[in-house]
Amino acid sequence: MKRVNKILLIYEMICICLLLNGCYDVYPIENLGIFVGVGYDIEKDSGKDNDVTFVDPAEIPMSHDNGKPSCVYTGKGDTIYELVQNRMKKMPTKFTVGTEQIGLISEERAKYGIMDVIDAVLRDSKSNLNCLLAVTKGKCDYYLSRDNNTDETNSKILYDLLTFSHYANFFPYGITAGDVIQMYYQEGRKIFIPYIEIVNKKPEITGLALFDADKMVYKIPMNETRLINMLRNEKSKGYISLSASSDLDYFDIDKFDDFSLIISNSPIHYIDIMTDCKRKVKVSKENENLKYSINLNITGDLFLNTMVKQYLDKKTIGLIEETLNKKLEKILTDEINKIQKVYGDDYLDLGKYAVAKYGRQKDVCSKDNFQNAIIELKVDVTIKSVGRNSRL
Numbered sequence: 001m002k003r004v005n006k007i008l009l010i011y012e013m014i015c016i017c018l019l020l021n022g023c024y025d026v027y028p029i030e031n032l033g034i035f036v037g038v039g040y041d042i043e044k045d046s047g048k049d050n051d052v053t054f055v056d057p058a059e060i061p062m063s064h065d066n067g068k069p070s071c072v073y074t075g076k077g078d079t080i081y082e083l084v085q086n087r088m089k090k091m092p093t094k095f096t097v098g099t100e101q102i103g104l105i106s107e108e109r110a111k112y113g114i115m116d117v118i119d120a121v122l123r124d125s126k127s128n129l130n131c132l133l134a135v136t137k138g139k140c141d142y143y144l145s146r147d148n149n150t151d152e153t154n155s156k157i158l159y160d161l162l163t164f165s166h167y168a169n170f171f172p173y174g175i176t177a178g179d180v181i182q183m184y185y186q187e188g189r190k191i192f193i194p195y196i197e198i199v200n201k202k203p204e205i206t207g208l209a210l211f212d213a214d215k216m217v218y219k220i221p222m223n224e225t226r227l228i229n230m231l232r233n234e235k236s237k238g239y240i241s242l243s244a245s246s247d248l249d250y251f252d253i254d255k256f257d258d259f260s261l262i263i264s265n266s267p268i269h270y271i272d273i274m275t276d277c278k279r280k281v282k283v284s285k286e287n288e289n290l291k292y293s294i295n296l297n298i299t300g301d302l303f304l305n306t307m308v309k310q311y312l313d314k315k316t317i318g319l320i321e322e323t324l325n326k327k328l329e330k331i332l333t334d335e336i337n338k339i340q341k342v343y344g345d346d347y348l349d350l351g352k353y354a355v356a357k358y359g360r361q362k363d364v365c366s367k368d369n370f371q372n373a374i375i376e377l378k379v380d381v382t383i384k385s386v387g388r389n390s391r392l
Contacts, residue, residue, distance in 0.1 A: 034060060034061060034099050035058045035059070035060060035099055035100050036059055036060065036061060036070070036099060036100065036101050036102070036153050036155040036156065037058070037059040037100060037101060037102040037103070037104065037144050037153065037154065037155025037158065037159075038056060038057070038058045038059075038100050038102075038103055038104070039055075039056055039057045039058070039103075039104040039105075039106070039136075039139075039140025039141060039143070039144055040054075040056055040103070040104065040105045040106065040109050040114065040117050040140065041054075041055040041056065041057070041105075041106040041108070041109050041139055041140045041141070042054055042055060042106070042108055042109050042112055043055050043076070052112065053076050053077065053078065054076065054077055054078065054079065054080060054082075054083050055074060055075070055076050055083070055141075056074070056075050056080070056083050056084075056087070056140075057072045057073070057074040057140055057141040057144050057145070058072065058073055058074075058075075058087065058144075059071070059072050059144040059145070059153055059154060059155050060072075060073065060091075061153055069150075069151050069152060069153050070144075070153040070154065070155075071145075072141060072144050072145040073087050073090050073091050074087065074090075074141060075087025075088075075090075079116075080116055080117070080120050081120075099128065100127075100128045100131040100155075101131055101132065101155050101156065101158075101159040102131060102132055102133075102134070102155045102158045102159045102162070103131050103132070103133045103134075103177060104133075104134055104135075104136050104140040104143055104144070104158070104196075105117070105133065105134070105135050105136070105140070105193070106135070106136050106138065106139055106140050107135055107136065107137055107138075107195075107209070107216065107219070109140075110135050110193075110209060110211070110215070110216035111215060111216045111217075112215070113214045113215045114214050114215075115213075115214040118180065118181055118184050118214065121177050121181065122181050127177070128177065129176060129177050129178035129181070130176050130177070130178065131176060131177050132158075132159060132162045132163065132174045132175065132176055133175050133176065133177055133179075133180055133193050133194075134158065134162060134175075134193060134194045134195070134196045134205075135193050135194070135195045135196070135209035135216065135219075136195075136196050136197070137195070137196070137197040137198075137206075138197075138198075142198075143158065143196070143198070143203065146198075157203065158196070158203055161196070161203055161204075161205065162174050162175075162194060162205070165194065165205055166236065166237060167237055168237065168238050168239065169205075169222070169225065169226050169229060169238050170226055170229035170230045170233060170236035170237065170238040170277055171194070171205075171229055171233075171236065172229070172233045172236065175192070175193050175194060180193065184213075184214060186352065187351070187352070187355045187360050187361070187365060188346070188350075188351030188352040188353075188354060188355040188364075188365035189349060189351065189352055190210065190211060190212070190345060190346060190347055190349070191210075191211035191214070192208050192209065192210050192211065192228075192232070192347060193208070193209045193211075194207075194208060194209070195207045195208055195209045195219055195220075205222075206221070206222055207219055207220045207221050207222050207224075207225045208220040208225045208228060208229075210343070210347050212345060218343060224335065226238060227331065227332055227335040228335065228339075228347060228348070230277050230279075230296065230332065231279070231294065231296075231332060231335065231336065231348050231377075232279075232347070232348050232349045233277075233279065234278065234279050235276070235277070235278055235279075236276075236277045237274070237275065237276055237277070238274075238275060238277065239272055239273065239274055239275070240272075240273050240275055240298070240300070240324060240328065240381075241270055241271060241272045241273070242270060242271045242307065242320070242323060242324065242327065243267065243269070243270040243271075243307075244261065244262055244263070244264045244265065244266060244267075244269035244270060244307050245264075245265050245266065245267045245269070245270075247323075247327055248262070248263060250323050250324075250326045250327040250330070251323050252319070252322070252323070255319050256308070256310065256316070256319060257310050257316075258308075258309045258310040260309060261306070261307050261308065261309045262307055262308060262309075264307075268306055269306050269307040270304070270306060270307050271302065271304065271305050271306075271307050271308065271320065272302075272303050272304040273300040273301065273302050273303065273324075273383065274300050274301050274303055275298045275299065275300030275381075276298070276299050276300065277296055277297070277298050278296070278297045278298075279294065279295070279296055279297075280294075280295045280297070281293065281294055281295075281350060281353050282295075282353075283350070283353040283354050283357050286374055289369075289372050289373055289374055290354055290364065290369055290370075290372075290373040290374070291373065291374040291375075291376070292350050292353070292354075292373060292374070292375045292376070293376045293378070294348075294350075294375065294376065294377050294378070295378045295380070296328070296332075296377070296378070296379045296380065297380050297382075298324075298328070298379065298380065298381045298382070299381075299382045299383075299384055300381075300382075300383060300384065301383070301384055301385040301386075301387070302317075302320075302383050302385065302386045302387060303387060305386070305387075308320065312386045317383050317386065320383065321381045321382065321383055324379075324381040325379050325380065325381050328379045328381070329377055329378075329379045332377055332379065333377050336348070336375050336377065340370065340371050340373070340375070341371070344367055344370075344371055345367050345370060346365060346367075346370040348375075350370070350373075350375070351364070351365030351370065352365075354369075
């Protein structure tokens, strides 16, 4: 009996120690500075490119009613964690990381280089690898501290903007910090991040930021971004169209029974299709050059038609699909040629397939190999439906 009592006493002591230990160094949530958005920026101290100060603003929700949903604290320093110390001198709360929804990189910072940002996020186990990233035109502080006339934080607005961007323009499901780390360290890949600007006093995705290693080298406009997204992403969604005023050259008019509207120059005569785009890539070698075969399988629903007057039977649908194939293969092939000859680097994410097939550290994903590569494109468009109550 005494032995049982001793065991129970030891058990109670252990439980008390565990319970007391769990409350050590813990603060109420209202005393915590919970980051929901961070920015990475620089200030040039002189005309020299290397003489810079790192500037990182951080947005924190407000727990009291002062008319603003959040406040921004900014740190400055010669290193990332030096500016963290500088920022802590201004904060009345203990800051906590791992809750960031959004990470912003100013265009100036992106062009200067983000190697230290990537390394810091990778090494700090508390950093949130799932936070979404974007490159901004202008200073990050403005995007996090501007008056948005809502009860939401600016970080939440930007997070939602990037989260739901994949429903159009063939964007992927958001580029996270973890994705960028993989793009940077994996052989045969290049970093690409959505580019945001303030348009009519609201944030808007206006293109892509393309990187060489850790430095931004190109800002791609939105019309070209759609094409690169189609060619690069494994799965994506977006709208494709045919217009009587601009796409007449792709039509084989003789195959249509009624082409009076097709040959019209009116901009109101067009077709819109909501599509799902899937990419498959095969790689081989032809003589000494790499050969990539890209197959785009595009399926969708025809949501609008003011151009083809005749009844949309299977024959007519087949002719529209054929026309779309011609248009997409032409404009996407032109984009591939531009990427090879003008940009000169693999922003189509093809090199990873060559590395997977021929092995790492064999220079198969070099710029020269990409520029000299043979890239073939095959587009297959399938229209599943022509709209409500009109199933094929």
